[in-house]
Amino acid sequence: MAPQPPHLDPSELGNKDYWQTTYTHDLLTHDQNPTHTGTTWFTDSNASQLTLRYLLALSPPLPKASTTFLDLGTGNGEMLFLLRSSASSASGGGFTGRMLGVDYSPASVELAARVARQKGYDDDTDGAVRFREWDILREPTVENGWEGEEAGFDVVLDKGTFDAISLNEETDAAGRRVCEGYRARVVRMVKVGGRFLVTSCNWTESELREWFEGQDKDGMRGGFEFEGRVEYPKFKFGGREGQSVYGVCFRMV
Secondary structure, three states: OOOOOOOOOOOHHHOHHHHHHHHHHHHHHHHHOOOOOOOOOOHHHOHHHHHHHHHHOOOOOOOOOOOOEEEEOOOOOHHHHHHHOHHHOOOOOOOOOOEEEEEOOHHHHHHHHHHHHHHOOOOOOOOOOEEEEOOOOOOOOHHHOOOOOOOOEEEEEEEOHHHHHHOOOOEOOOOOEHHHHHHHHHHOOEEEEEEEEEEEOOOOHHHHHHHHEEEOOOOOOOEEEEEEEEOOOOEEEOOEEEOOOEEEEEEEO
8 A cells, every 4th residue: 555645634523522513403403494404515516416426327337226335424314315216317216225324423323314214214114224323433343244244335435434534633552543544444344346435525536545545454355446536526726727526436356
């Protein structure tokens, strides 16, 4: 693996309390107005729709009936609902395989579960979209048995979660910033041949590739190779071209 980019300066957006407060407020607002479904990251960039478009364009296509999805830092669950929705594709409807959204904020999980019930995707239906409270950095991973997915998921999604973790100033037992341990956890959640798609406003494509691409040094199975990018609008400033959001897809090999 390439050397990791320099760390970001810590921010309150990297703290669990910040997100618990955010989604608690969203829950209260949802109580008063059920049409309010909470905070969605990268709405201005149309990230969810562009991510969906990317996944639908893969060749060979992802099987609609059997592809499994894990959404890390699911927030209000919006990405999974979009994938599930029959309106999400003009060619045969949405994905109907197993879907799981996880978040370390209990209020986030409660909000997503409420919205799932509204949409008819709650745990008692065949098309359930399930949500679980889970701390990606501190609790056992998928290998210990989430929904029978001991071998991992076909598609693992991260829309802003690595951004938030990168803003956390905590360190692990080895004295590293906690974001340095994120990749090793994610690798264990993706099936061989599966995909990890990360969306970021804090890291460029080249930096995301430095963080995630390559084989593991500690002998864990496989590693990530770059597969493609989600195309976002570009802008020019001072004679240079750039963009505010990057989406990068890696394949587990």
